[in-house]
Amino acid sequence: MLLVAAALITASMHSLGVVESPVAPTTTSVAIVRTAAIVHDPATASRPVMTGGQDTVDTADLRAARGRTFLDDLVAIAPDRLAHAATEADVVATAMDHPPTAAEVTTWWSGLGSADRARLERDAPVVVGNLDGVPYTVRDHVNRAVLAAGLADPHTAASESAMLGQVRESLHRVADTPPKSLITLDTRGAGRAAIAIGDLDTAADVTVVVPGMFFTVTGQMVDFTATAGDLYAEQATLAPVAAPASGTGVAVVAWMGYRTPDLSNILSLDLAKTGAARLERTVDGIRELRDGQQPRLGIVAHSYGSTTALMALASGHMSADSLTVLGSPGSDVTNASELAVSSGEVFVGGAHWDPIAGSGYFGTDPGVAGFGSTILDLAGGVDPEDAGDLFRRPVGHNDYLKPGTASLHDVALIAVGRGDMVRDGIRQGNGRGEGVVGASPDMYLVRPQDLQPRD
Known part of the structure; x- marks a missing residue:
């Protein structure tokens, strides 16, 4: 059923220009600097x-x-x-x-x-x-x-030029926006890239965003970086309520640091295992350079990326202050106690009409009762801290981090150390509630309006 859901989601995204191609570029060259x-x-x-x-x-x-x-x-x-x-x-x-x-x-x-x-x-x-x-x-x-x-090299392959063009566009910065840093660039195969928004050396809160299936540097790096920018902006607005941490400001990493699956390998966990090891090294690098001034470090992972992040945090080689998984197909982790995450800081979000969330395709659904996670209430509504701030309900598999959604606001609160505000606003106990649609054949129809590209 995962293959059916993936195919329909891909078809909807392709028709709207969100995914350029589910097939990875074939270039194997590495850009050489003269x-x-x-x-x-x-x-x-x-x-x-x-x-x-x-x-x-x-x-x-x-x-x-x-x-x-x-x-x-x-x-x-x-x-x-x-x-x-x-x-x-x-x-x-x-x-x-x-x-x-x-x-x-x-x-x-x-x-x-x-x-x-x-x-x-x-x-x-x-x-x-x-x-x-x-x-x-x-x-x-x-x-x-x-x-x-x-x-600039006229001998660069067309597929590699397209990849590099996406990275260049992703790095474009307009006035009064935070600085961007290109901290990973690998042009081999499907390519890898990571762009940090904000200052990783000084930020009190560092969030690494891990994407899921069908995300490629060539196809989605611009949009993915913009999504990280939306999360940065939401976190920045929450500075007055942020919990104390070492440093000042926030930084968000758009981490396309592993090859995500397409229709040819969506049923395999091999890419998640490789991605988990790469994520562990990325986090290790952040922590090593900060030495005694450790930031509050959060992982936000979507879809197949949540499987990757859960593997990394259960490996014994990586830790985080918080983990938020969105639209998760599950993993072999059976309880939050297996994760190197601060107590009570594992959060799970499942949007209305998301056929992947709660499916348990790759093992235990982190949103089931008994896992030990906090289930986000994504029904939308009014922010209790500001009666004039109305959030809409995320819908579908790709809506979680869009501006104005209840999910983006909750993710930002968790990232700045205010998971308590998220927990206090939840009306349901642990375990999946009505916000997530149970998996059944007729639920794999993803409406085009659920997958609108960035404005």
Whole structure:
């Protein structure tokens, strides 16, 4: 039944231009930054550090290296070989798929001299820009250079140019809006990208938004980033009632950091497992760079992304102050006690006429009685804190984070540490209520108005 629901949702979205194609781009190339892409003074270049008793290391050594050795070899490789070596498939795969820990990266980067850092930013931007533990200002700088070089290169494949064009448009910033940072850019295959809205280094509240099925960088990065911006704006308006935390302001990450499923693999959990590991590394990087000034960190996950987030938080490798899942098809987690989330801070939302929420396709529905979660009351109505503020009821599978919905307001309250206000406003106890439609064949018809693209 999940396949039927997914097909109908995709067809409705495609007809409205929300999904460009359920098929992932086939490009496998990695954008290469030309030497002139980043301004650099050759006079600042320094001699590579000694590694293993040698002045330099071989490219083959770098391809085979892992952990801290990989990082040291990046610095020790001959300067005239670095630019080429850092774009080899095996080296890029290590940096993006099997990287050193954020702690190793942070220690390594902080120990480098300014000349070595400048050389790495210039000649190995694809690697440096995707290592969790490298400062976000550096990652944004080099990833934007990779982006610009890829768009300017006449040899860039059309599918990759389309992907990069979406990222460039997503980064567009108008006056009086928060800054954006490109903290992940991977052009291999279907592509991956993550854009932070706000300052990850200083924000009191950091929220990572994880998307579900059919989301691709090429098809939805602009809209997904705008959705993260809507959540940022809603959280910012709640600053007067936010609970105390280390830092100031908020930051929201539009994290398309894993390949989401399409119709060819929607029934598999393999992508969720890979995505969970990537999400763990992303959160580890945020925490490592904040060190003693930890932000209040929340995960907001939609659809298949909720399965991914539940896996990550049950792995023992990642923790969060809150978890909000929306339209969840479930996971193998059977109780909130299995999750590394602060007590009482697991929330579940299911919109009216959402055929995925409460289905339990991938295991236990986190909204069932006994799971230990708080079920959001998404019927809409008046905000008890402001009688003049009326929220509408979200409808369908893709309506949860749209402006003006009760769900967006609740998600923002949870993110700023005011889950108590959400719980106090709920009229029902634990377990699914009338707000979620039970799964039955006739409920898989998704109305076009439920899937309206962004205005």
